[in-house]
Amino acid sequence: MALSGIQIYKLLPQTNCKECGFPTCLAFAMKLAAKQVELASCPYVSEASKAQLAESSAPPIRLVSLKADGREVKAGNEVVLFRHEKTFYNKPGVFVKLADSLSEAELQAALKAVEAFHVNYVGIDLSLDGFAVENVSGDGARFAAAVKTVRAHSKRPLILLAGEAGLAAALPLLAGETPLVGPATDGNWQALAALAKEHKAALLVQGESLDALAELSEKIKGAGLEDLVLQPVAATLAGKLALNTHIRRLALKKNFRPLGFPTLAVAGSAEEAVQAVTKYAGFIILERFAPELAYPLLVLRENIYTDPQKPIQVQPGVYEINNPKPTDPVLVTTNFSITYFSVANEVESSGLPAWLVVVDAEGMSVLTAWAAGKFDAERIAKSFRTFNMADKVSHKRLVLPGHVAVLSGELEAELPDWEIRVGPREAVDLPKFMKQAL
Numbered sequence: 001m002a003l004s005g006i007q008i009y010k011l012l013p014q015t016n017c018k019e020c021g022f023p024t025c026l027a028f029a030m031k032l033a034a035k036q037v038e039l040a041s042c043p044y045v046s047e048a049s050k051a052q053l054a055e056s057s058a059p060p061i062r063l064v065s066l067k068a069d070g071r072e073v074k075a076g077n078e079v080v081l082f083r084h085e086k087t088f089y090n091k092p093g094v095f096v097k098l099a100d101s102l103s104e105a106e107l108q109a110a111l112k113a114v115e116a117f118h119v120n121y122v123g124i125d126l127s128l129d130g131f132a133v134e135n136v137s138g139d140g141a142r143f144a145a146a147v148k149t150v151r152a153h154s155k156r157p158l159i160l161l162a163g164e165a166g167l168a169a170a171l172p173l174l175a176g177e178t179p180l181v182g183p184a185t186d187g188n189w190q191a192l193a194a195l196a197k198e199h200k201a202a203l204l205v206q207g208e209s210l211d212a213l214a215e216l217s218e219k220i221k222g223a224g225l226e227d228l229v230l231q232p233v234a235a236t237l238a239g240k241l242a243l244n245t246h247i248r249r250l251a252l253k254k255n256f257r258p259l260g261f262p263t264l265a266v267a268g269s270a271e272e273a274v275q276a277v278t279k280y281a282g283f284i285i286l287e288r289f290a291p292e293l294a295y296p297l298l299v300l301r302e303n304i305y306t307d308p309q310k311p312i313q314v315q316p317g318v319y320e321i322n323n324p325k326p327t328d329p330v331l332v333t334t335n336f337s338i339t340y341f342s343v344a345n346e347v348e349s350s351g352l353p354a355w356l357v358v359v360d361a362e363g364m365s366v367l368t369a370w371a372a373g374k375f376d377a378e379r380i381a382k383s384f385r386t387f388n389m390a391d392k393v394s395h396k397r398l399v400l401p402g403h404v405a406v407l408s409g410e411l412e413a414e415l416p417d418w419e420i421r422v423g424p425r426e427a428v429d430l431p432k433f434m435k436q437a438l
């Protein structure tokens with residue numbers, strides 16, 4: 001049962017020493033009750049109080065990490081139901097299912113395709129997180145052989161979908177790793193919990209209702225296992241949405257510990273995968289690998305799991321496009337990723353060489369930054385001086401984005417030696433402008 005702020009305060013030293021960063025123990029207690037700080041921030045809590053506060057200070061959704069060869073896929077530790085309230089923290093790990101009924105050649109081909117899949121989205125490298133090997137054959141030895149093949153061709157974290165025999169055969173192959181194993185059900189949980197405990201694995205807990213999941217997770221916790229992942233099972237998209245939303249709501253709003261774990265979703269279609277990313281899977285298993293689904297899914301994940309208050313940015317600086325010479329044009333834009341890549345991609349694909357000066361506009365697009373006073377003549381001039389543009393080119397001519405033509409007068413005053421040209425409003429029109437006007 002969660003403690004109130006006053007109950008927590010009574011267990012603190014009450015010296016108001018401020019070392020936790022709060023002016024009083026009461027202020028710290030209130031933040032702890034709201035799950036906004038860690039108990040470890042107070043160095044003076046007695047061991048007896050720590051034991052009593054452990055329950056209250058634990059995150060409402062436990063952090064579970066799958067690990068292999070230095071790679072880590074984390075889920076949990078989320079604090080809000082809706083992204084706009086604050087942010088979502090740990091992106092759901094996306095795994096590709098591989099059946100142990102595949103031949104060795106088929107397994108290797110599937111592994112190779114996923115391992116080769118890398119895309120770059122606004123400067124971020126995207127790839128899949130791991131594999132979920134399924135014991136379709138029902139044969140423990142065959143399952144272990146499939147896991148061995150996967151491990152020989154990939155270092156990514158694993159999920160092992162198997163019963164007792166399959167896990168007993170395969171888990172010794174993954175010493176030093178933390179895979180997710182299961183699913184544990186009412187019928188097999190004791191054996192699977194014992195194996196997960198022995199091999200330091202996280203355990204998948206499967207159930208068709210909130211009651212069934214809560215009951216089973218409590219039994220497994222009672223057996224000494226803490227790292228659990230819930231797999232709510234429903235026949236329809238709507239059913240899955242309802243179960244996942246209830247789990248998240250009960251964990252966050254009611255601090256209901258039996259459901260305070262990340263969840264796993266198995267996605268057989270694009271709709272299921274999209275729903276899993278948005279509501280609220282911690283781990284997602286794709287039934288099959290298809291690059292045309294993986295790419296938009298990873299982009300969606302990136303967009304959902306970025307802090308809405310922190311735009312994706314590129315480093316301010318001078319970017320050389322198509323090996324420019326000192327006589328080539330100088331373009332100016334802001335450091336909002338999508339703005340930068342729109343401009344850079346248009347110029348790069350045209351084959352025209354240019355110097356692109358990216359001004360620190362706190363990650364905002366051209367018009368937004370201008371309206372917010374973050375992209376003005378002073379900042380642009382300062383960037384030109386900081387990046388020594390006068391030494392890089394043999395001319396003094398710069399192209400201002402058309403949307404901020406209004407800045408040209410002020411910029412002439414800030415950079416008196418430079419000729420200011422007003423470029424097009426849209427990046428797509430830049431190549432034509434560069435050919436005709438420069």
Ligand code: SF4
Pocket residue numbers: 012013014015016017018019020021022023024025028041042043044045
């Ligand atoms: S560090 Fe501990 S004792 Fe000091 S003010 Fe914070 S809660 Fe109180």
